Amino acid sequence: MLDERKLKVLLAVIDSYIITGEPIGSRTITKFYDLGVSSATIRNEMSDLEDLGYLNKTHTSSGRVPSDKAYRFYVDNFFNNSILQLDLARKDQIKSFLKKEYKEIDQLIDDLAKILAQLTKYTAVALSPQIRETKIKHIQLLPMDENQILAIMVNEAGLIKKSIINTDNNISEENLVYISNYLSKRLKNKTFKELANEIGNGILDDYFEYKNELKRLLPILFDSIDDTEGMKVYAEGITNILEFPEYRDIDKAKEVLSVLEDKEKLISALTNNKLEEIDVKIGEENNHDSMKELSVITATYNSDGEIVGKIGIIGPKRMNYIELIKTIWVFSESITDILNDYFSGNER
Amino acid sequence: MLDERKLKVLLAVIDSYIITGEPIGSRTITKFYDLGVSSATIRNEMSDLEDLGYLNKTHTSSGRVPSDKAYRFYVDNFFNNSILQLDLARKDQIKSFLKKEYKEIDQLIDDLAKILAQLTKYTAVALSPQIRETKIKHIQLLPMDENQILAIMVNEAGLIKKSIINTDNNISEENLVYISNYLSKRLKNKTFKELANEIGNGILDDYFEYKNELKRLLPILFDSIDDTEGMKVYAEGITNILEFPEYRDIDKAKEVLSVLEDKEKLISALTNNKLEEIDVKIGEENNHDSMKELSVITATYNSDGEIVGKIGIIGPKRMNYIELIKTIWVFSESITDILNDYFSGNER
DNA sequence: GTTAGCACTCTTACTTATTGAGTGCTAATT
DNA sequence: AATTAGCACTCAATAAGTAAGAGTGCTAAC
Numbered sequence: 056m057l058d059e060r061k062l063k064v065l066l067a068v069i070d071s072y073i074i075t076g077e078p079i080g081s082r083t084i085t086k087f088y089d090l091g092v093s094s095a096t097i098r099n100e101m102s103d104l105e106d107l108g109y110l111n112k113t114h115t116s117s118g119r120v121p122s123d124k125a126y127r128f129y130v131d132n133f134f135n136n137s138i139l140q141l142d143l144a145r146k147d148q149i150k151s152f153l154k155k156e157y158k159e160i161d162q163l164i165d166d167l168a169k170i171l172a173q174l175t176k177y178t179a180v181a182l183s184p185q186i187r188e189t190k191i192k193h194i195q196l197l198p199m200d201e202n203q204i205l206a207i208m209v210n211e212a213g214l215i216k217k218s219i220i221n222t223d224n225n226i227s228e229e230n231l232v233y234i235s236n237y238l239s240k241r242l243k244n245k246t247f248k249e250l251a252n253e254i255g256n257g258i259l260d261d262y263f264e265y266k267n268e269l270k271r272l273l274p275i276l277f278d279s280i281d282d283t284e285g286m287k288v289y290a291e292g293i294t295n296i297l298e299f300p301e302y303r304d305i306d307k308a309k310e311v312l313s314v315l316e317d318k319e320k321l322i323s324a325l326t327n328n329k330l331e332e333i334d335v336k337i338g339e340e341n342n343h344d345s346m347k348e349l350s351v352i353t354a355t356y357n358s359d360g361e362i363v364g365k366i367g368i369i370g371p372k373r374m375n376y377i378e379l380i381k382t383i384w385v386f387s388e389s390i391t392d393i394l395n396d397y398f399s400g401n402e403r
Numbered sequence: 404m405l406d407e408r409k410l411k412v413l414l415a416v417i418d419s420y421i422i423t424g425e426p427i428g429s430r431t432i433t434k435f436y437d438l439g440v441s442s443a444t445i446r447n448e449m450s451d452l453e454d455l456g457y458l459n460k461t462h463t464s465s466g467r468v469p470s471d472k473a474y475r476f477y478v479d480n481f482f483n484n485s486i487l488q489l490d491l492a493r494k495d496q497i498k499s500f501l502k503k504e505y506k507e508i509d510q511l512i513d514d515l516a517k518i519l520a521q522l523t524k525y526t527a528v529a530l531s532p533q534i535r536e537t538k539i540k541h542i543q544l545l546p547m548d549e550n551q552i553l554a555i556m557v558n559e560a561g562l563i564k565k566s567i568i569n570t571d572n573n574i575s576e577e578n579l580v581y582i583s584n585y586l587s588k589r590l591k592n593k594t595f596k597e598l599a600n601e602i603g604n605g606i607l608d609d610y611f612e613y614k615n616e617l618k619r620l621l622p623i624l625f626d627s628i629d630d631t632e633g634m635k636v637y638a639e640g641i642t643n644i645l646e647f648p649e650y651r652d653i654d655k656a657k658e659v660l661s662v663l664e665d666k667e668k669l670i671s672a673l674t675n676n677k678l679e680e681i682d683v684k685i686g687e688e689n690n691h692d693s694m695k696e697l698s699v700i701t702a703t704y705n706s707d708g709e710i711v712g713k714i715g716i717i718g719p720k721r722m723n724y725i726e727l728i729k730t731i732w733v734f735s736e737s738i739t740d741i742l743n744d745y746f747s748g749n750e751r
Numbered sequence: 752g753t754t755a756g757c758a759c760t761c762t763t764a765c766t767t768a769t770t771g772a773g774t775g776c777t778a779a780t781t
Numbered sequence: 782a783a784t785t786a787g788c789a790c791t792c793a794a795t796a797a798g799t800a801a802g803a804g805t806g807c808t809a810a811c
Contacts, residue, residue, distance in 0.1 A: 080773045095785050098774070116773050116791040197541050197557060205561045209545060213553045217563055293641075294661045303653055305645065312660075313642045428804045443754050446805070464760040464804050 057107075063090055064100045065109055069121045069129055073373050076300050078118035123338040123372065126350070130335055130376045138377065139333075139384050149389045160184055160214060163393065165289045168366060171386050172292025175379060177370040178315060180351075182325050183287035184394070186216050187247050187280055188361035194238040196220075196231040196272070204231065206276055208247070212358055212394065216247075218279035226268055234265050234272075246361075250277045288321045290369075301348075301371050314345050315369070324351055325365045331355070332387070333380055338372045348372065352379055354387035358394040366390065405455075411438055412448045413457055417469045417477055421721050424648050426466035471686040471720065474698070478683055478724045486725065487681075487732050497737045508532055508562060511741065513637045516714060519734050520640025523727060525718040526663060528699075530673045531635035532742070534564050535595050535628055536709035542586040544579040544620070552579065554624055556595070560706055560742065564595075566627035574616055582613050582620075594709075598625045636669045638717075649696075649719050662693050663717070672699055673713045679703070680735070681728055686720045696720065700727055702735035706742040714738065 057065065067088040071079045081097040084090065090097065101119050104110045109128065110119040121129075152170050153163070161183045172179035189210040197205045204220040226234075242253065250273070293315050302308040314320055320343055327342055336351045352374075353367030366386055368379060405413065415436040419427045429445040432438065438445065449467050452458045457476065458467040469477075500518050509531045520527035537558040545553045552568040574582075590601065598621070641663050650656040662668055668691055675690055684699045700722075701715030714734055716727060 078773085082772075093785050095775095095787095096783085099784090102775080112774085114773095114792060116775095117793085118773060193543070193545050195541070195543055195555075199559075199561055205557065207543075207555065207557065207563065209553065209555065211547075213547055213565070213567065215555065215563060215565055217561070219561065291664075293664050294657055297653065297657050297660070305651055305653055305656065308653060308656065309642050309645050312645070316639075316641050426804085430803075441754050443756095443806095444752085447753090450806080460805085462761060462804095464806090465762085466804060 060090065060092070061100055061104060063088070064097060065104055065121075065125060066129075068101075068104075068110060068119055069125060072121055073375050076371075076373055078113055078120050080118035083118070121373075123340070126337045126372060126376065127340075130337070130380075134377055134380060139381060142381060142385065143388075145382075145385045146389045146392065149386060150393065153393070160212065160394070161287060164364065164366070164390065165291065167386060167390060168289045168291040171366065171368065171383070172295055175368055175382060176292075176295050176298065177368040177374070177379070178293050178296045179289075179291045179366070179368050180321055180325060180353075181289045181291075181367070182322065182365040183289070184212070184214055184358065184363040185286070186210050186214050188363060189214065189358060190244050190246050191239075191242045191250075194235055194242065194276075196235045196238075198226070198228050198231055201225055204272070206272075206279070208276070208280070210247070211244075216280060218276070220272060220275050220279075222271065226265075230265060230268070234268060237265075238269075247277075247280045250280070286322055288318050288325065290315050290321060296370055299371050299373075301373075310345065311349065314343070314349070320345070324369070325353055325367065333384060334367075335376060335380065350374055350376075352376070352383055354383045356387045356390040356394070358391065363394070364390075408438065408440070409448055409452060411436070412445060413452055413469075413473060414477070416449075416452075416458060416467055417473060420469055421723050424719075424721055426461055426468050428466035431466070469721075471688070474685045474720060474724065475688075478685070478728075482725055482728060487729060490729060490733060491736075493730075493733045494737045494740065497734060498741065508560065508742070509635060512712065512714070512738065513639065515734060515738060516637045516639040519714065519716065519731070520643055523716055523730060524640075524643050524646065525716040525722070525727070526641050526644045527637075527639045527714070527716050528669055528673060528701075529637045529639075529714040530670065530712045531637070532560070532562055532706065532711040533634070534558050534562050534711075536711060537562065537706060538592050538594050539587075539590045539598075542583055542590065542624075544583045544586075546574070546576050546579055549573055552620070554620075554627070556624070556628070558595070559592075564628060566624070568620060568623050568627075570619065574613075578613060578616070582616060585613075586617075595625075595628045598628070634670055636666050636673065638663050638669060644718055647719050649721075658693065659697065662691070662697070668693070672717070673701055673715065681732055682715075683724060683728065698722055698724075700724070700731055702731045704735045704738040704742070706739065711742070712738075 064084065067084050067090070068079050071083065071087070081094040081101060084097050085092070085094045101110060105112070105119065109122055109125040111122050112119060149167075149170065153166070164181050164183050168179040168181040171181075186208070189212060191208065192211045193207075193209040195207040195209075197207070199205050199219065202221055202223065204222055204226070206218050206220055208216045210216075242250065245253065253273075293312065296302060296311060296315070297308055302311060323342060324336070324346065332355055334353045336353075338347055338350060341347060341349065341351065348371065349369055350372045351367060351369045353365050355362045356364050356366060367383055412432065415432045415438070416427050419431065419435070429442040429449060432445050433440075433442045449458060453460070453467065457470055457473040459470050460467060497515075497518065512529050512531050516527040516529040519529075534556070537560060539556065540559045540561075541555075541557040543555040543557075545555070547553050547567065550569055550571065552570055552574070554566050554568055556564045558564075590598065593601065601621075641660065644650060644659060644663070645656055650659060671690060672684070672694065680703055682701045684701075686695055686698060689695060689697065689699065696719065697717055698720045699715060699717045701713050703710045704712050704714060715731055
């Protein structure tokens with residue numbers, strides 16, 4: 056579609072703009088990129104590229120700036136999964152950053168986001184592991200007062216989900232212990248997702264003394280697994296984004312910071328896409344208007360073969376997509392490794 | 404120490420500076436504050452106040468700005484606890500903001516911090532409830548793999564503390580259940596703090612089958628209660644601070660934001676003081692150099708008569724201390740109320 | 752002790768040029 | 782037919798100069 060020279064010009068503009076953040080003109084291209092033609096020719100090509108929607112001007116006599124379409128073209132044509140296989144060595148490097156003994160997975164994810172932010176100089180975002188797809192290890196019901204039961208669910212990786220169940224009739228502490236033990240034993244090694252099926256048929260058909268109580272408790276328990284209220288999202292290196300010249304203007308800075316402060320927006324930015332291993336959202340591709348000038352690169356991380364969370368970066372559209380994708384991918388792989396190692400007892 | 408007229412002048416400068424953020428001159432004072440003397444007299448008084456350390460100039464011919472000493476003087480002389488008793492009515496107002504049913508205390512504290520930020524237009528900070536001074540409700544030990552035990556401790560308010568215990572010798576799941584039950588029963592209604600005493604004498608003198616295991620597990624359990632790693636600190640309304648004209652300069656903004664992003668600094672700013680109900684730190688009084696241009700007002704909140712957390716605001720030194728103290732105090736009282744109501748079953 | 756008056760200082764806002772990087776068009780060149 | 786040199790024109794950014802305004806500090810008069 057684009058002849059070779061147009062492609063070269065486009066890449067030159069993108070490359071230069073990623074580095075400097077300044078609109079780039081025809082003469083600058085002839086000076087720094089050897090295309091073997093004069094600036095007048097470049098000028099004509101750039102004019103064509105503008106007509107095709109790949110370049111924009113900031114004012115009538117300014118240089119050109121890549122459009123969203125240009126970035127999308129760049130990512131689609133110059134990224135493929137084979138690139139990723141290259142620097143697996145960096146995984147160990149990342150894991151070596153983690154000197155402390157981690158007692159909390161959430162803390163680990165947060166710290167990795169911090170490292171990602173430091174490394175990339177962008178703002179890193181991460182979604183803490185979700186418990187839904189993981190296996191049940193233990194269920195404990197505790198009486199809080201006459202109307203409330205505290206339910207604690209633990210998965211095999213040590214993640215905890217708690218929820219308060221409001222109930223109008225009293226169940227004694229002894230009975231709750233009995234029910235807890237029964238549930239733990241009965242549901243162990245099923246995933247939290249599978250609770251739904253159990254509710255549908257399995258568990259309630261068992262002979263069990265407290266079937267009536269279960270009938271009321273289980274659906275509430277199941278609902279609480281998915282509520283996003285407990286979803287934790289981390290944004291680290293927020294000030295990094297202010298280093299970019301595009302945010303020298305305090306009002307622009309305020310705008311972008313209010314996005315980074317808004318957990319709802321961050322969660323939806325991280326979850327509102329197909330669960331691709333790597334996902335790149337450029338400018339307009341984002342759902343929220345307030346993010347139209349930003350790009351978000353995310354990767355999923357897994358535990359036990361199931362996707363449990365996300366990590367990524369967020370920043371101005373002008374970013375070195377290919378390099379950043381590689382870095383983020385290595386991070387997501389590392390987290391997956393760490394999660395699998397950590398709780399399977401193979402190491403340490 | 405200060406004669407009446409000097410006091411009036413000082414208050415005028417503070418009042419005006421809190422509102423406008425601009426240095427204030429003698430003529431402005433005569434215009435807006437009726438002191439009955441000419442600007443020349445004010446000029447002389449201001450010069451004296453500068454010599455006494457209450458006022459500063461930003462350059463040789465600028466107006467005056469209050470010093471840290473001036474703010475300290477203002478707070479010490481015009482705030483006393485009786486002021487607080489006034490607007491208890493606002494408590495209900497605050498509680499009415501909370502429409503949702505809260506299932507997580509942490510979430511509740513975070514949301515209240517958000518409301519505090521909205522109300523004051525400052526950045527609100529809060530320390531989530533600490534479990535140390537509260538009573539034990541339940542202890543559960545779960546085997547993660549052959550070297551690790553997951554310990555889950557629940558307090559009577561439903562707060563959960565988890566920690567991974569590394570152990571080199573295997574304890575079977577059945578035995579862990581047995582030990583868990585014993586600990587829950589034996590330690591129930593003691594505070595986590597009191598665990599220490601129990602370790603010292605009480606519990607280990609009991610006749611108990613797994614005394615050796617306990618001897619190793621308990622100290623680790625106790626240590627984990629205090630670790631700050633799990634301490635959660637919330638900073639809400641971060642962008643509010645950028646509305647102040649003192650942060651129109653992006654570099655100043657970056658500086659203050661990096662403080663707000665630094666959880667360590669926030670935690671130490673919130674904890675590094677005597678546990679006064681209300682604590683005001685003005686500029687230089689803060690520990691960290693990066694906070695010398697900020698003031699922090701904090702209040703403690705309680706549960707069951709014990710201090711369990713903190714909430715406050717942070718912003719430029721130019722703040723309406725008295726009003727803000729009142730607001731924060733009402734918040735801390737409200738949280739205390741909510742915590743006490745919520746888990747005692749008196750309401751809802 | 753207070754105040755009017757004045758010289759002086761410093762910041763801020765507003766003009767006005769000037770420069771430089773860029774475009775687009777036309778006509779000449781290959 | 783594609784390329785390029787040349788030129789007029791545009792716009793943003795920078796610098797320099799000016800004027801206005803708010804302020805101080807000092808002196809002399811009230």
